Amino acid sequence: MGQSLKRGFVSALALSSALIAGQAWAKDDIIVAMQLEPPHLDPTSAAAQAIDSVVYSNVFEGLTRFMGDGSIVPGLAESWEISDDGTVYTFKLNDGVTFHDGSAMDAEDVKFSLDRARAEDSANAQKALFAGITDVSVVDPLTVQVTLGEPNGNFLFNMAWGDAVIVAPESIDSIKTNPVGTGAYTFAEWVQGDKIVLERNPDYWGEQPALAKATFKFISDPTAAFAAMMAEDVDVFDNFPAPENLPQFEADPRFQVLVGSTEGETILSTNNKQAPFDDLRVRQAVAHAIDRQAIVDGAMFGYGTPIGTHFAPHHPAYVDLTSKSGHDPEQAKALLAEAGYADGFETTLHLPPPSYARRGGEIIAAQLAEVGIKAEIINVEWAQWLESVFKGKDFGLTIVSHTEPMDIGIYARPDYYFQYDNPKFQALMETLNTTTDPDERTKLLGQAQTMIAQDYVNGYLFQLAKTGVAKAGVQGLWVNAPTAAFELSEVSWVE
Structure with a gap:
């Protein structure tokens, strides 16, 4: 009798487990990991990509x-x-x-x-x-x-x-900490330094999404990111910060790796109004000191496309101008000498938290040192970068990926943080804005790309790849990133 009861208990347990397994497809929540935490949640008053990553289309429309x-x-x-x-x-x-x-x-x-x-x-x-x-x-x-x-x-x-x-x-007075939008998800909770929680909006005017809840977890350290993903503590890491680990995820049937493109032009931003970078020859020297492929290989483990101007290679109007700033240390030294800096000079290199900046910055500092430019690395948090570099313009060099779509127009803004002031470029952008003919727009965009490349406004590094890792059962994720966002409306679990 005891054995019969035991067998009955085991059978019931097996049936219960089967039912649970059969209902696994009904999972309606997701944990999404991000490397950066937003400084606040108002996308209309800050440049931080992390804000849109959480709220774009989800909370605000x-x-x-x-x-x-x-x-x-x-x-x-x-x-x-x-x-x-x-x-x-x-x-x-x-x-x-x-x-x-x-x-x-x-x-x-x-x-x-x-x-x-x-x-x-x-x-x-x-x-x-x-x-x-x-x-x-x-x-x-x-x-x-x-x-x-x-x-x-x-x-x-x-x-x-x-x-x-x-x-x-x-809602404006409290929008930064309590965002009120029209989207399919409402803001539920923000535990500073840990997570932001969104919940499905039952009164959404459009089609209801499959997920009832989304938790955005902040994991800045690449090693911790790998550990969290392998332990399955998170379901998705939309832009995984340690690309060297991607082959390990690809070989593991528990996961899927999604490699695509982003709108992120990763650049060595240069303060064009700060000496000696106000001299074209110095900016050109910096460009020739850089070995883009070494940065892509060393910092991104091969993920990324070298660029020679501020424009996405996947765009039909892209012009390949990488040859204008090819790696040539001797030419860089000659240009510095011509500009009066034969012995080089010292400057600052502000690095925000993303891996492309911190890892890439170490490589770039070494490359600049080879031609006599001593760049003091200053690691800053994202809020500090926004305040001192983006707003305060208190920097010599910095590394950042501009993830806004087709944003070459920022070079027509003299007060923008890298402070490029060229009336000819500004006039070109005005013409572009009023032009609707596709062929003519392509021509103008080519001229714009060439102009900033010839002025060596910034050191153009690479187009940031989108390297996502997710559990095998997640579907509906964006492979490419036409804008900086983790859009939830089409995401669900495989039935």
Whole structure:
């Protein structure tokens, strides 16, 4: 009798386990690891990629949005009409959209958001996206009209950026710590230094996502990242910081490795107004001191595409200009001598936390030292980098990956942190903005890439690869990154 009871218990346990296994596909939560923690959660007032990684499309939405293939599709605007002269956009908004606090999202909120972004005192990191807007008018609660001073072929593209999401006036005071958007997920919790939790919005106006909960965990150390993934403590590491470990994950059936491209031009940013970098010959010398492939191989274990200008190689208009700044230490020394620095000089190299910066910085410092440039490495946290480098412009050199899509227009902003001021380039960008013919735009983009390469504005290193690791059962992940985001709407577990 005892044995019968035991066998019955074992059978019941087996049945229970089978049921649990059969229902494994119903898992509706996910843990996503990130290397950087956002400084706050307002994408309309900071340049930190980590903000969009959490909130883009998940919490906040714009009039248009990026899809995983880079295409632009309707967002909060269900449709739009463009005037014959290309200067007036009339957006028809989706009906029944509410913010997470229950208030209705309407044309007044769109007007508020766009006017706030383009205001004189705007803190928007991409304020230039809105510079061409001359008026935003409410036609009716579901219709808003945006007037441009001149046609802009990029306008719908610009409205898809995280910096252009729609926010409500009543939520602005606490938006950095309690974001209130219209997206499929609501903000639930932020444990500083540990995690941010999002929960499915039951009142979402669009299609309900499969996942009920997403936890974003912050793991800055590459060794800890590897340990957490191998222990299956996290489900996805969207941009895995230790590429040398990817072959091990590829060989393990528990995981999948997703290698794609990003919009991240990784550059040795140079302070063009700080001596001696205000001398073209010095900037050119820096460019020739750099061995891009050695950096890609040494810091990224081969993941990354060398670039010679600030433009993504996968874009149809890309021009390969790597030969203009080929590795040539002797030429670098000659240029330094010509500029009056035969014995070299000292400068600073500020490195934010990402592996491409910290690892790449060590290699670059060694390469610069070979031509007489002594770069003092200063490791900074992301918030420090934003404050001292990006805002304060207190640096000589720094390494950062610009992940905003097709952002060559930043070189037309003299007050941007690397402080490149070329009226000819600014005029070229104005012409590009008013040009709609595809062939002519490609020609102008080629001229723009060439101009900044010839001015050696920055040291152009490589296009950042997207190296994601996930458990085998996760599906719907972006392979490529058309913008900096971990978009949850299509993510689910395999049934």
